[in-house]
């Protein structure tokens with residue numbers, strides 16, 4: 001039976017690739033709206049894991065073949081995804097992965113919930129040919145255990161704070177603080193999101209903000225500049241160190 005790993009690039013799924021990846025294929029789904037650092041990480045992990053498993057490991061990238069990425073889809077439809085209209089996960093994560101798995105015959109898909117998350121099943125499709133398994137839970141591996149495994153292999157993602165929740169750079173689950181951190185730590189990517197948000201607007205003159213409080217990213221940039229002038233810090237990562245990882249996204253959304 002073919003063995004697949006639901007791979008997001010994060011802590012748990014990378015741990016699965018290390019511990020259970022020999023002879024398996026990791027599936028990574030590209031929404032087309034991933035952070036630049038995520039694309040780099042996927043390439044790095046792929047190289048490392050192929051070496052680790054003596055070539056007996058594969059990583060494949062799947063995407064929605066009908067649309068040219070989540071951001072372009074949102075811009076064209078003038079419709080920002082949200083918690084109530086979460087078409088992003090359905091169209092750009094679940095459906096491409098389910099379409100791929102449908103072609104594989106009887107197979108196993110390993111899901112990276114850890115032992116602290118027992119009882120979760122995730123936002124998965126339920127394909128009759130797929131056996132969904134939870135090896136980290138079965139082996140009693142907690143988040144801390146997974147982090148230890150990654151540190152041993154030099155593969156801890158150590159994502160910057162603005163990537164703690166949600167893989168997509170325009171994810172509506174990110175908080176105002178997370179977007180502020182993005183401004184200070186990766187202004188180039190933040191600026192792209194300003195243009196994306198402004199490109200989303202339609203003729204109804206209702207502002208469609210990424211942030212749930214309605215504030216535009218351009219306004220947020222002004223707040224950040226005030227903050228920068230006031231605080232005069234060299235390293236803004238310290239300021240956002242206390243941000244905690246949330247688990248709003250499901251199994252296919254870079255938790």
Ligand code: SF4
Pocket residue numbers: 031081088089092093166167168170171172173249252253254
């Ligand atoms: S990371 Fe956020 S924007 Fe991207 S698919 Fe998941 S919920 Fe949607």
